[in-house]
Amino acid sequence: MINRVVLVGRLTKNPELRYTPNGVAVTSFTIAVNRPFSNQQGEREADFIPVVVWRRQAENAANFLQKGSLAGVDGRIQTRNYENNEGRRVYITEVVADSVQFLEPKGARHADGGSYAPSSGASSEQQRSSYAPSNNQTNNLGQNQGAPSFEDPFAGDGKPIDISDDDLPF
Template structure:
């Protein structure tokens, strides 16, 4: 049997961090994932999916994600039930995340005038580049924000590559 889920979406509210009586961290949040098609009015609907994260990933999610953050979630679907105060059985379906990826820099959505267009490497040895529409850091805007330049931009110089360097 296979029970695997991969989602990319935005958090609908700030994550809630709690600890079990044994001191294990658990964070829950809801992620809004756009549907791949439009409704009859031309609007795109979204699904709101509850996510639960455990241990160190839970603490990281609570510390670095906030309402509106773009996140990638990988995990499994789990169903559970309980009896509420009225004696009714309540069923819950949620994603138990094995991995949560932060897909934009902290505060990028909330930075005023930010035209961030490049993904941030998730580890120091990963390199991702994309052109940015930002001006240089003038007037104090975007101070401390990473600057990404296209290393393959046309600088009008010939590229010196020997046939031995080509993989084909």
């Protein structure tokens, strides 16, 4: 039998972190996943899928994800049921995540909680600056030594690259 689910979508609200009586962390959130087709009005619809994460992944998800965050979830579908206060049996289908991937850089979130979405007219320099500090903030000699460089290592200056065939892995 195979029970495997892979989802990529955005959180519809902030994750809820709780602890079991035994002290095990559990986080739940709902992820909105766009359907691959449009309805008759030409609008894209989405499915809202409940996700449950356990232990260390639960704490990480609660600490680093928020409403609107883009996340990847790898897990399995689980169905459970319980009897509510009115005596009715309630069935719940959810994804129990084995892994949650944070698919946006931490600095890609705006203060208003919205996600980073560059306009089509934004230059690559403007887009890159939205993700990280500019090079003159991190790479000046004598300042912030050891700080990571966010410069595109593949950005060319228009000159041909001199590389030996022996250096190529193929």
